Amino acid sequence: DEPGTELAVVSLPSYACQRHTPLLHHNTVLIDALSILAENAELSENEGRGVAFRRAGALLKSLPQEIRRVEQLRGQPCLGDHSLRVIKEVLEDGVCCEVETTKESRQFKAMKALTGIFGVGAKTADRWFREGIHTPSDLQRSGHNLNRAQRAGVQYYDDLNQPVRKAEADAIGLIVEKAVSEVLPGAKITLIGGFRRGKETGHDVDFLITHPEEGREEGLMAKVVSWLEAQGFLLYHKTTRNSYLESKDGPARPPSNMDRFERCFSIFRLSTENERRITQTISAQSTLLHSRTEPSPQTNDQAREESSMLSQCSGSRSWMAVRVDMVVSPYSQFAFALLGWTGSKLFERELRRWAVHERAMTLSSHTLYDSTKRQYLRANSEEEIFALLGLEYIPPCGRNA
Numbered sequence: 001d002e003p004g005t006e007l008a009v010v011s012l013p014s015y016a017c018q019r020h021t022p023l024l025h026h027n028t029v030l031i032d033a034l035s036i037l038a039e040n041a042e043l044s045e046n047e048g049r050g051v052a053f054r055r056a057g058a059l060l061k062s063l064p065q066e067i068r069r070v071e072q073l074r075g076q077p078c079l080g081d082h083s084l085r086v087i088k089e090v091l092e093d094g095v096c097c098e099v100e101t102t103k104e105s106r107q108f109k110a111m112k113a114l115t116g117i118f119g120v121g122a123k124t125a126d127r128w129f130r131e132g133i134h135t136p137s138d139l140q141r142s143g144h145n146l147n148r149a150q151r152a153g154v155q156y157y158d159d160l161n162q163p164v165r166k167a168e169a170d171a172i173g174l175i176v177e178k179a180v181s182e183v184l185p186g187a188k189i190t191l192i193g194g195f196r197r198g199k200e201t202g203h204d205v206d207f208l209i210t211h212p213e214e215g216r217e218e219g220l221m222a223k224v225v226s227w228l229e230a231q232g233f234l235l236y237h238k239t240t241r242n243s244y245l246e247s248k249d250g251p252a253r254p255p256s257n258m259d260r261f262e263r264c265f266s267i268f269r270l271s272t273e274n275e276r277r278i279t280q281t282i283s284a285q286s287t288l289l290h291s292r293t294e295p296s297p298q299t300n301d302q303a304r305e306e307s308s309m310l311s312q313c314s315g316s317r318s319w320m321a322v323r324v325d326m327v328v329s330p331y332s333q334f335a336f337a338l339l340g341w342t343g344s345k346l347f348e349r350e351l352r353r354w355a356v357h358e359r360a361m362t363l364s365s366h367t368l369y370d371s372t373k374r375q376y377l378r379a380n381s382e383e384e385i386f387a388l389l390g391l392e393y394i395p396p397c398g399r400n401a
């Protein structure tokens with residue numbers, strides 16, 4: 001035996017919100033395997049099973065060392081029989097049969113491809129799969145009526161399935177900041193979601209917007225969206241009341257607060273001028289390609305469509321489509337919104353589970369309700385919310401569960 005491999009790891013606490021989960025960890029191969037099974041369960045709408053695999057994966061991410069033998073995990077929480085079986089197989093054989101079969105299955109591949117279309121969830125994808133639709137091209141050929149989001153999803157499919165890089169997130173941050181300061185001086189924006197947790201890439205860019213004077217944020221989203229649209233930054237947008245939170249957290253309490261929470265799902269048109277220039281200097285050919293593909297002055301829509309089609313064959317173009325989510329919160333709820341939208345999804349779920357089961361409290365992105373005292377608890381920072389929940393503060397970089 002190599003020295004150290006039998007060292008028992010100190011048993012970790014079972015809720016992900018009780019421990020640090022860093023972005024970079026020591027058990028990538030195991031977590032990749034468990035993530036495939038989690039993803040497959042989620043795509044099959046087996047939420048419970050998905051969460052079980054995610055919790056097991058998050059536990060492994062928190063471990064301070066690489067696991068070489070399944071015995072090292074004795075006494076650790078969050079590891080069910082199924083997860084342990086997968087871990088053991090990967091450690092002993094290098095791969096797990098179930099994971100390999102899942103990855104190669106037609107259903108998993110098709111469900112991934114179809115839910116990769118913006119606006120398409122597991123239910124819709126499953127219906128299409130059972131009709132023989134396996135890819136976005138199949139979908140286009142099928143002549144199905146798509147809603148506005150799904151049409152945009154198909155149109156910008158390639159771009160939206162490229163990871164967004166931090167530099168691009170920052171570039172979009174500058175645009176949103178400009179929009180916000182133009183329509184409401186003093187309003188502030190914060191980068192939330194995965195990028196706030198230190199991720200280098202993401203599937204989208206998330207922003208939280210607020211204004212230090214309570215009430216000034218009302219109507220802000222509509223103004224920001226109008227400004228962005230007038231400047232030609234938006235390829236798609238849809239503003240909604242925050243129904244996700246209503247469904248997750250039960251009835252809104254108090255409803256008046258919930259009514260003021262708005263979210264905008266959008267697709268930005270981000271200019272890639274700089275990257276293009278770099279590419280051009282690297283290869284003379286790309287300059288030729290580029291001069292052929294540069295859209296001539298046309299209406300915006302024509303130009304966008306053409307550029308989008310051309311991009312698929314040339315790889316040379318002046319812009320890219322990026323998913324951007326914006327949330328506006330009243331200042332009094334800012335700390336809750338910040339905590340609720342920084343993620344990860346599992347970390348959020350664990351916080352709420354901790355609150356309910358260990359503290360008889362209800363946590364949402366708006367408030368914290370103490371069922372014992374029958375009152376709402378105020379907080380001005382994430383640190384205060386952790387303290388109210390009786391938890392050690394975990395900074396965003398430790399919330400990558």
Ligand code: DCP
Nearest residue numbers: 193194202203204206340341342343344345348
């Ligand atoms: N969120 C959540 N539950 C959801 C949707 C969102 O808790 N069903 C919260 C937590 C997420 C944040 O909103 O971290 C942003 O959602 P994203 O889907 O953008 O997730 P991330 O930003 O964490 O990941 P990615 O890097 O893929 O964008």
Ligand code: MG
Nearest residue numbers: 193194204206
């Ligand atoms: Mg995100």
